[in-house]
Structure formats: structure tokens, C-alpha cells
Amino acid sequence: MDEELVLDIGFLLKNINDKMERLANAQFKSIRLTFSQVRVMTFIYHKENFTTTQKDLEVFLDVSHPTINGILKRLEEKEFITTEMTKKDGHLSKTVRLTKKGENVLIASEKEKNLHEKALSAYLTKDERNKLIELLLKVQKSASEMEE
Template sequence: MNDSHKNDIGFLLKKIDEKLEKQVNANLNSLGITFAQIRVLIFVHEAENQQTTQKEIETFLEVSHPTTNGIIKRLEEKQLIKTEMTLKNGRMSKNVAITEKGIELCSKNEADKNLLEDKFTEWLSEDGKNTLRELLLKIYEKLC
């Protein structure tokens, strides 16, 4: 590969993503959970009354019903969430709620996430962090 490509913004973003994912997965592995599972757990934790539906999780993750079902099943096996089938608008719906154990894991993950973010932004001033955040948001919005 030509060295000039190493400074391409897309290439740099991809390499940063890969490094971050590797570190995040190492942290999550110590908690016994995957990245997809923690995303669902945080989504449920932040939902109104700390509960949501499987359909809303599917929409959030942008994945298929079977994939979401598998993630939910594994979280339930770990006693991080609980599910319940309910009748809503004449249709069956799977409600998903976080457990105390799930809330504790979210808190632990938040502390780990903050440490990791501090580690890779420690050389930036607060203004620099805000500028970086704004630029990344603009890139993201343009891609959506």
C-alpha cells in the first residue's frame, strides 16, 4: 500500500475504530459480555422505566429478528434482563426489562468506558475534545 493512503481520513477512522473495538472487547470480555450485548443492555437501561420491546431493540441495532432474539436470549441466560410476552394493540409483543444485575454491569461498563475515553483523549484540552466530538458528529451525520 502506498504510504500516502495512511493519512486518508477514512483509513485513519477505520484504524481508530479497529483499535477501539479491540480494547472495548477486551474490557467487555472481562465482564463476560459482548459488544452487541452491552449495546442492548445500555439501550434497555436508558429506556423509559428501564424496559422496551424486542422490536425497538431490532430497530436500534438495525439487525434481524433472529439476531436480536439470540442476543436477548443470551442476556436473559446471564440474568441481565428479563422478558415477558404481552398483548399490545391486539398483537403479541416481547417486553424486555433490565435486572439489578444488568444495572450493576452497566455501571461497571460506564466506568470502564470513561477510563478508556480518558486514555485516548488525555492529550486534548476540553476545547479540543469538544471540537473533535463536533467534527465526528458532522462526519456521522453526513454519512446518514
């Protein structure tokens, strides 16, 4: 029975995620950031002009409005982002922009992130790593479809 639990996809994914989150939180503790906050900043960093909307962040991270609101508030207090309300097509939207300070923190942390990523796939060949990513994307798609 215990072996079945270990082979459970959901359990394995949760276990890996928890370990990675603990490592990341320890890494970013010295600069008063959490894994969730860094994920938000990374998403913004990869957007044109380092700018996105709160709604896009909610969708990408699959979190509620109050959750992303709290993360953004703390990032803004630390001056890693700025936010402003904008009106487009008659709808109000919160625009979120990465500051230079936020950009510098992400660049500085990139080396550590790459080391973690390399460690995750240390026991995999390049082909195995690519296949794992392919399979995880399929699992992610299945999980998304289950929610619908």
C-alpha cells in the first residue's frame, strides 16, 4: 500500500513542489521575498516593457483576486513593482510594472535559479528531461481539464 502512495502522480508532484518552494523561500529570505512573489516578478519580467495586468497574473498563477492583491501589495511596499489603475474599453484594470529594483533582484537571483533547475534534472539525460517536460505538460493539461 505504501508503494502505491509513492507512485501516485499527485503526491509526487506535491512533494516536489513543496521541496522546491522551501528551497526558494530559503534562498529569497535574505531579500525579504517569497517564492510566490518571485514567480509574480518573473512573469512580469518576461512581458513587454515589464508590464502586465493583475488579471493576467491571476490567470497565469491560477490564484484568486484577493491572493494576487496581497502579493502585489507586499511587492509594491518593497518597491519591486508599481501598480496603477487604468481604463481600457470602458473597464478598469490594474496595470502592474516591474521597477528597476525588481529587475535587478531577478537578474541577481537567476544564477541560483539555474542551479536549482540543474539539480532537479541531475539524474536525467537531456532526452529524459525533455520527455519529462512533455509529460508534465500533458498532466498539467489534464488537471486543467478536470477543473472545467
